[in-house]
Amino acid sequence: MTMPSYAFQLYVSGDTPRSHLAATNLRQLIESAAADDYELEVIDVLERPDLAEQQRILATPFVIKTSPAPSRRVVGDLSDLERASRALDLHQRKTVS
Amino acid sequence: MTEFLDKLPIGIPGLDLLASGGVPQHRTTLVSGTAGAGKTLLAAQFLTEGIRAYDEPGVFVTFEETPDDIRRNVQSLDWDIEQYESDGTWRFVDASFDLGRDAVVVGEYDFGALLARIEHAVRSIGANRVVLDSIGAVFARFSEAGAVRTELLRIAAGLRVMGVTSLMTAERRTDYGDLARFGVEEFVADNVIVLRNALEEENRRRTVEILKFRGADHRSGQFPFTIQPGQGLVVIALAGLELTQPSTNSRVTSGNRGLDTMCGGGYFRDSVVLVSGATGTGKTLMATEFLAGGAAEDERSIIFAFEESRDQLFRNAAGWGYDFAKLEAEGLLRVVCAYPETMSLEDHLVLMKDEIDDFRPHRIAVDSLSALERVASLRSFREFIIGLTSHIKHRQMAGFLTSTSGSLLGGPTITEGHISTLTDAIILLRYVEMFGEIRRGLAVLKMRGSPHDTRIHEYSIDGEGLHLRAPYRNVVGILAGTPSHVPSHELDEVASMFGDDSIANTRVGMTDPDSIGG
Known part of the structure; x- marks a missing residue:
């Protein structure tokens, strides 16, 4: 088994509509760029404030693209998909056969 | 009838006298002042005196300077923050700007992570006191001022739920005029302390004024203060002095x-x-x-x-x-x-x-x-x-x-x-x-x-x-x-x-x- 090409962390605070919206938007973005060749870890900062501390995160939702390098960080619910994909450096590959 | 709130001593004698005992307990007080007016010092002293005089641990949330800067800056005052940190009575929440960790904003967000981190820090050391210094820096990083205001209000509410007493510092452009930039005063306006460092006849004059404590007693007017090595802010509470000295005939x-x-x-x-x-x-x-x-x-x-x-x-x-x-x-x-x-x-x-x-x-x-x-x-x-x-x-x-x-x-x-x-x-x-x-x-x-x-x-x-x-x-x-x-x-x-x-x-x-x- 090989490591997935893409790895993301999504920090949310609690089970809120905003958290769900961010997760849905992020998955849609990733899948259109990387199909299922990715790993997404969702972290609730209410349960793991220590991880938010480690990453010095202020605002949620917060996405970190950990792989491939360079890492990218985006804050917000990603509702503007086009801007989000640019910010995360995710190239759409709709035409790949 | 006004309900008088309990006070928490700041630990600065002259200032507590002006404040009729201290800042309103379990509330957030805004400390407003121009650059160099002494806001960060007051915030740090609030925690230091809490630790030294009242055995109350404190959390310092810093938005502007790094914890290292703050540790270093108060060394001249003989406050050993590192010692407090290893004693478990002081904890930093580092929310200062870090270029390498800068994030692009896309869509709506909240400060849930910051609140969670503060709460985590408060719980881990049993803190009674929290300071946030200075919130102007947050506005500089997140452009939507309205959203930031709402989120800071949420944090103030969250601090109240945690049962801590807090100071929030905010920058203002001039010594007189708007209390703080970005309309911050509108939401924490219940309690406001103003620090000034005004030029008066070619001399710098530092003063502190308690602008208002909602539902709590305090003295009005500006009072001079100085910054002393080993002591920090020393407030000279002139109007607080009462002419009750017994007079003698000897x-x-x-x-x-x-x-x-x-x-x-x-x-x-x-x-x-x-x-x-x-x-x-x-x-x-x-x-x-x-x-x-x-x-x-x-x-x-x-x-x-x-x-x-x-x-x-x-x-x-x-x-x-x-x-x-x-x-x-x-x-x-x-x-x-x-x-x-x-x-x-x-x-x-x-x-x-x-x-x-x-x-x-x-x-x-x-x-x-x-x-x-x-x-x-x-x-x-x-x-x-x-x-x-x-x-x-x-x-x-x-x-x-x-x-x-x-x-x-x-x-x-x-x-x-x-x-x-x-x-x-x-x-x-x-x-x-x-x-x-x-x-x-x-x-x-x-x-x-x-x-x-x-x-x-x-x-x-x-x-x-x-x-x-x-x-x-x-x-x-x-x-x-x-x-x-x-x-x-x-x-x-x-x-x-x-x-x-x-x-x-x-x-x-x-x-x-x-x-x-x-």
Whole structure:
């Protein structure tokens, strides 16, 4: 088994509509760029404030693209998909056969 | 009816006095001020004093400086944050800007992560106090001011739920005007403290004002403060001083027998005497006699000299037969010399109070106030005098202040005009020019609560000190600086006009003029 090409962390605070919206938007973005060749870890900062501390995160939702390098960080619910994909450096590959 | 909230002491005595006990408990208080006004220091002191005096751990949320910057910046104050951190009484939440961790904003967000981190820190050390410094930096990073405001409001609400008492600092552009940028005051406006560092007549003047405490008592107005090594903010709460000093009728010697007689038996124990005169009239000598007079009665004295160096002072005293070095060695005297220009008047006052509280003298002399007046605005100067005289009275000391008049031959001085009402006794020293000769005259202008000699006495100064002689007769206009001789027969005529043949001799005087002095 090989490591997935893409790895993301999504920090949310609690089970809120905003958290769900961010997760849905992020998955849609990733899948259109990387199909299922990715790993997404969702972290609730209410349960793991220590991880938010480690990453010095202020605002949620917060996405970190950990792989491939360079890492990218985006804050917000990603509702503007086009801007989000640019910010995360995710190239759409709709035409790949 | 207003419900009065419980207060949490900040731990800064003067400020707690103004705040009627402290900041509202379990609430957030906004600390607003321009850059360099002392906001971060107040925030750090709130936590430090909490740890030191009240055993209350604290969390410092920093948006602007890094924790390292803050640790380093307060080292000069002898606050060892690293020690507190390893004791588990201080914890940083580092929300400072880090270029490498900058994130692009896409869509809506909240500060849930920050709140979670603060709560985590608060729970982990059992914190009672939280500071957020400074929230302006958050607005700089997240452009949607409206959203940031809402989120900060949520954090304030969250802090309240946690049961902590917090300070939030916010930057303002000017010392007067909008409380904070970005309309921050609108949401934490219940409790506001304003720090100012305003330029006043070429002098920086730091003040603190409690603008409002919703539903809680406090004093209004601006009060000066200074920043002291080892102490941090020291607030001089002038209006907080109450005139409740018990007043005594016991007298202390002025150190000069003739002067004691003129004053009706010496100065009052808890009074403040102002001596005003031109340069060379003998003010420093009178101060020296005042100190020596105390030492002769086994009383401790302290002198703050702002015009002469220690050596000069000791040499002068030796010239009049007093051994200051010996008195110091015996613990009866402390000499504190300082250049007025080395610090602000507020700093001087704080240091003087520290010296007084340390030495606990019976007598205090300041030579001269005029030197201090040079370095401050009139308002600062007046506040200084009020602060000093009330401290003198509070400690029931005898105070002796000198003031140098600008013109050689009399006339009012600015110093006198501003402080005469604050002193209990005023003694004037004047040059008197008569028949081509310079002589000197001394008058007790005012002596609160006591009869005194109202005549102007001639005095001389020699190697043994100041000697009072007979009162001037046949001379008018000495105080105005324009003495002129009045022939005896004219005085007799004036006396006969009023049917009082004693006018030329003893107007209101209470002692035989010839028995005074040496």
